[in-house]
Amino acid sequence: MEQERFRIPAGAVIACILVILFVLACITGIGLWLKSFLSERGASKQTENPVQTQEAVVTEAPTQQPDAVTTDKPSDTLITGTQVTPDTEKTAMIAQCMSAVVSIDITMYDGTQEVDAGSGSGVLITSGGYIVTCNHVVEGAASIYVFLNDGSQYKAELIGNDSVTDIAVIRITDSRVFPFATLGNSSDLMVGEDVYVIGNALGQLSNTVTEGIISGLDRDIEVDGQSMTLLQTSAAINSGNSGGAMFRADGTLIGIVNAKSSGTTSSGATIEGLGFAVPIDLAKPIITDIMDYGFVTGRPYLGVTTKNISYGYGMFSYYTYPQVVSVIEGSPAEIAGIMENDIIVAINGEAVSSSTQLRVMINTFKIGDEITVTVQRGNNTYNLSVVLQEKTFK
Secondary structure, X not given: OOOOOOOOOHHHHHHHHHHHHHHHHHHHHHXXXXXXXXXXXXXXXXXXXXXXXXXXXXXXXXXXXXXXXXXXXXXXXXXXXXXXXXXXXXXXXXXXXXXXXXXXXXXXXXXXXXXXXXXXXXXXXXXXOEEEEEHHHHOOOOEEEEEOOOOOEEEEEEEXXXXXXXXXXXXXXXXXXXXXXXXXXXXXXXXXXXXXXXXXXXXXXXXXXXXXXXXXXXXXXXXXXXXXXXXXXXXXXXXXXXXXXXXXXXXXXXXXXXXEEOOEOOOOOEOOOEEEEEEHHHHHHHHHXXXXXXXOOOOEEOOEEEEEEEEOOOOOOOEEEEEEEEEOOOOHHXXXXXXXXXXXXXXXXXXXXXXXXXXXXXXOOOOOOEEEEEEEEOOEEEEEXXXXXXXXXX
């Protein structure tokens, strides 16, 4: 007879498994509760001494944070947007320089009527209202108007001008004591020095300040047909800056802005960042002569005022020449027989194409030189001998 085997019912197995899982869950829950309980007790102990924690926050943070921003971590200034303290010495210097720089507007005659003709800049150089500017800013002006940085405006008179150095001096006739620039020295300038240019940019943005460096010394540049030795700077210069100031970092005036190069070269290269100024050491004796005498001493003169006209004998043979508008009494021109309306066509056989070129050519000679001036008078041509003399009057 076969013996019967013992078998555990399936339901009992399942029940055992569930009991085991329940016991494990209870053990886990008790462990988590104990951990939480112990953590809460530890936290409660930490809050029993709040004074010490407050002292750490109040005493340490205010003393360290400014140091981290202003000295140890300067880059944090840019990241957080914290304002950088300005260089007050530099801004004060520039403000003082700006007070001495003026904007200039001129008018010229159109028939019998005065019309707006241009704008430029200038620099007050005495408390009495003397202003140095460029000759090409005020040359031929019927009226000159000056605008100061404080908003005041005045009418100025021309004291004298010099086309060779492109320097002119004008004056405000007013009893006010004016701010003025201190003349510096340009002979000891070095390439790379910081400079500031201030002027009436575009003839509309008065006292615009641009910053750059001295890019070159003793540059031989031709301006309006006249060869000049100028300072070169990288500071931005625009139309309207002519006659304005170039200041050194110490606030002294070391140049009178008079030219810029723009556009392209003959080879097609783009011109950028080429600005020029008359060195103040070159300008000083010119300014002194003009203030003392109204003209520059030691210079030969012809003694005529001219205007450019087109002249020729056929439809396709017209050329530009200077025509005499007036002849100064007792001048070399009058003594030689040059007359009003004469057309000057050559000097020593070299053609003259404009009033500017005539002026440049005369300045290449010395006092006492005898030159031949060829003039067209009606249908006749005359070669007149002229002995150049020194100008001794305004």
